[in-house]
Amino acid sequence: MQEFDLAWNTGLLVHAAALLQVFGFLNRNHLVLRCFILCGSLVYVAYYYLYPDSPLWGAIFWSTALALANLAGIARVLLDRRRSRLGEHEDSFFNILKVLTPGEFRRLMQIAEWRVAEKPTQLTREGEAVPSLYFVISGDVDVEKSGRTLTHGPGVFIGEVSMVLGGTATASVTLAPGSRYIEWPRQKLRKTIERSPSLGESINRLFNQEMARKLAVSWSR
Numbered sequence: 336m337q338e339f340d341l342a343w344n345t346g347l348l349v350h351a352a353a354l355l356q357v358f359g360f361l362n363r364n365h366l367v368l369r370c371f372i373l374c375g376s377l378v379y380v381a382y383y384y385l386y387p388d389s390p391l392w393g394a395i396f397w398s399t400a401l402a403l404a405n406l407a408g409i410a411r412v413l414l415d416r417r418r419s420r421l422g423e424h425e426d427s428f429f430n431i432l433k434v435l436t437p438g439e440f441r442r443l444m445q446i447a448e449w450r451v452a453e454k455p456t457q458l459t460r461e462g463e464a465v466p467s468l469y470f471v472i473s474g475d476v477d478v479e480k481s482g483r484t485l486t487h488g489p490g491v492f493i494g495e496v497s498m499v500l501g502g503t504a505t506a507s508v509t510l511a512p513g514s515r516y517i518e519w520p521r522q523k524l525r526k527t528i529e530r531s532p533s534l535g536e537s538i539n540r541l542f543n544q545e546m547a548r549k550l551a552v553s554w555s556r
Contacts, residue, residue: 348386352378365533369408376402414438434541439534446523452514458493459504467518469493474514480506489514495542498524 352375359371379398383391432440458469461480469492476487493508498521510516528535 348378348382352376352382366409366412369405369412373402373405373409376405432541434544435534435537439531439537442527442531442534443519443538446519446527448518448520450516450518452510452512452516454512456510456512456514458508458510458516459497459506461505461507462503465494465497465504465521467494467520468498468524469508469519470517471510472515472517474516475511476514477509477511478506479509492542492545495545499539499542499546 355371355375355378359368359375362368362371376398380395380402383394383398432443435443452474458467459465471489471491471493473489476489476491476493478485478487493516494504496505497503528538
């Protein structure tokens with residue numbers, strides 16, 4: 336009877352391990368998901384060691400490998416969320432892009448090119464391909480669409496509609512002399528997003544917010 340009780344209690348480990356991993360896969364938070372999978376793997380290790388007549392070393396090895404892989408993933412997620420020291424300009428820009436994690440922001444800024452408009456600078460032309468994504472830090476932004484011209488202040492993305500929907504520029508955009516802006520060449524940005532799908536998801540959320548804000552501004556004019 337004592338051996339039966341021990342076998343039954345030990346056998347519960349496999350159910351606990353499976354439930355932990357199920358809870359992990361049901362969780363949308365990457366860090367919580369990985370923590371559940373890690374705990375489930377460790378419980379599986381205990382099960383494979385205690386439950387059989389002799390330890391299942393092959394299963395223990397691969398469960399341990401899975402646990403270590405998830406441990407590395409947890410470290411990666413924590414590192415991605417850690418905010419390192421930024422430059423003065425980057426620090427203020429990071430506060431604008433709150434939807435990005437610090438790690439995603441660092442990857443985005445690695446391919447950023449900081450520019451100053453020496454003269455009236457046209458960034459996009461209506462109906463033509465958009466070579467880059469832009470963010471205007473300072474200066475006036477003249478937007479011409481279907482013969483109608485509007486002037487916006489700084490703090491806006493240029494070219495995000497083309498990035499999200501594809502196709503050509505929906506308006507012609509010109510910056511006033513002295514304007515400061517950031518440029519991300521389209522091909523570099525796409526390659527960076529391909530290497531980091533989570534960055535692409537965050538950028539899409541950011542662009543959706545930006546397009547909604549611009550739509551609200553246009554209706555208020």
